[in-house]
Amino acid sequence: MKQLAIGSDHAGFAYKEMLKPWLAELGYEVRDFGTHSTDSADYPDFAHPLAAAVASGELPQGILVCGSANGVCITANKHAGVRAAIAWLPELAELARQHNNANVLCLPARFVSEEQARQITELFLNTAFEGGRHQNRVGKIDC
Template sequence: MKIAIGSDHGGFLLKELIKEYLENKGFAVKDYGTDSEASCDYPEFAQSVGEAVAAGEYDKGIVICGTGIGISIAANKIPGIRCALVGDSFSAKATRQHNDTNVLALGARVIGSGLALEIVDIWLGTEFEGGRHAGRVEKIGNIEKKYCK
């Protein structure tokens, strides 16, 4: 599986930890930045990761900022992206099973590194259930098509 990852300065250290963790597990990871804790703007990294996932260059994406809120909002502006801000294990599983999310957002200043790695493992290891959820995801796509012309 190929993973695109990106963060702003607030998520830089957690991004580096997750990137190394995933590479050690055999995932192909592309880092879209940032490359330091110097102040920068999260929308740039959300856009880079989101575009790479939406284009099919990467299977999934992970975006990280201080709270995860801003970067998730930005990622969700890209047609084809279903990004969920996750801060617990249950939601990590549910967002894949029910929403078929393709980008995970994390808040580095909100959760610890141990929980973040657990969330990443659960999120990457959970399949979309389809069934009744497929129709709901399709409806989300229809809303997107209506407003993203």
């Protein structure tokens, strides 16, 4: 079974909860890093542990959801080896995988519908890194 990390703050909680059973149907074992309610929560409290799990190789990929996706993306990208990308269109998720080998998808819950969130996620999970000329660029990302 494929493994996947997921996390959100309060603004992304409903989308996280919507995605989890759908991802399970697609064959993913989903590890939930929280939050576990709609009570106000600080996104770094969930983004850091998820990003650490991806950076260490404990989990291969992750999905973070917050209102704009900016906060979780900025936080996740503080971890060496994490390439978090915001996608509000399926094409952005596809390019993030193809060209940047992104390993954390950041979804803006306030700017996409549930159906769009599923489409974006599915494309992210099913698109391969192209390598080639992009490999050299990706190799220059970490400090």
